[in-house]
Amino acid sequence: MNVLVTGASGNLGRHIIKKLRDSDISVIPYSHKESLEVIDWGNIDCVINCAAIIPSSELNMSDYLQGNVLFLQRLVALSRGKHFIHFSTFSELYRNDEYQKSKMLANSLLLINSDLFDQLDILSLPTLDDEKLISSIVEAALNGHKPVVDKLSYNYMSFHDVANHVTSGLIAGEIRPISEVYKEKNLYKEVCKRVLPNLIIEGISIDRCLNSDGIYHVCPKLLLSFLN
Secondary structure, eight states: OEEEEESTTSHHHHHHHHHHHHTTOEEEEEOTTSOGGGSOGGGOSEEEEOOOOOOOTTOOHHHHHIIIIIHHHHHHHHOTTSEEEEEEEGGGGTOOSHHHHHHHHHHHHHHHTGGGSSEEEEEEEOBOOOHHHHHHHHHHHHTTOOOEEEEEEEEEOOHHHHHHHHHHHHHHTOOOOGGGGOEEEEHHHHHHTTSOGGGSEEEEEEEOSOEETTEEOOOHHHHHHHHO
16 A cells, blocks of 8 residues: 655654554655646556645635645546545534634535535544643742633544554444544643643633534534624
8 A cells, every 4th residue: 555645744744654653654755846737547446635725824724725625626626536634623613714614515515516525524633732731830830929710621643643643443344433533631721730730720611522413513602603
């Protein structure tokens, strides 16, 4: 099996490439500096699209459309008859901003063209990196700033977890729904593992797991934002 991995220089791409190679799967890394047209597409069985423009205050809708939609459109045209694996975001269920809109458009683009692929897997990723946030809160607490920490429930996977899930699915011939391996975490509890509770202020309860009786739901605030 020959697997093309886009976004090869990013955190997710690097972890997936390492896991694939450790499993003796042939990998063709691709970064945005290269041309898609020079790739030997006839020698590729599977495309794993890790390329994405991630949220940043310095970016606008045009940036997100270029990286998350228009690039994908070009990739789809070259991926006919192949197994195509794409990463979406769980945050589409509770946030309505330019990044999430670009990811929703990308998902729609793939679904309407799903007949072009031998197999299509769209994996909605939860939070992949909470360390920076937790560390910044802990640092503020240890410096006597008494930060307010919400009792925020959220789904989590590490980059390593995602790489294992995708690779094992490729080897087995079927990638299970990634939500089956989400880990539920609570921001307040995670911070309290590192500092005493009296150094922080307990905030409000926020549910971003959105799971009730095994069914995921859209956040009520997101529904209101559309209705208004």
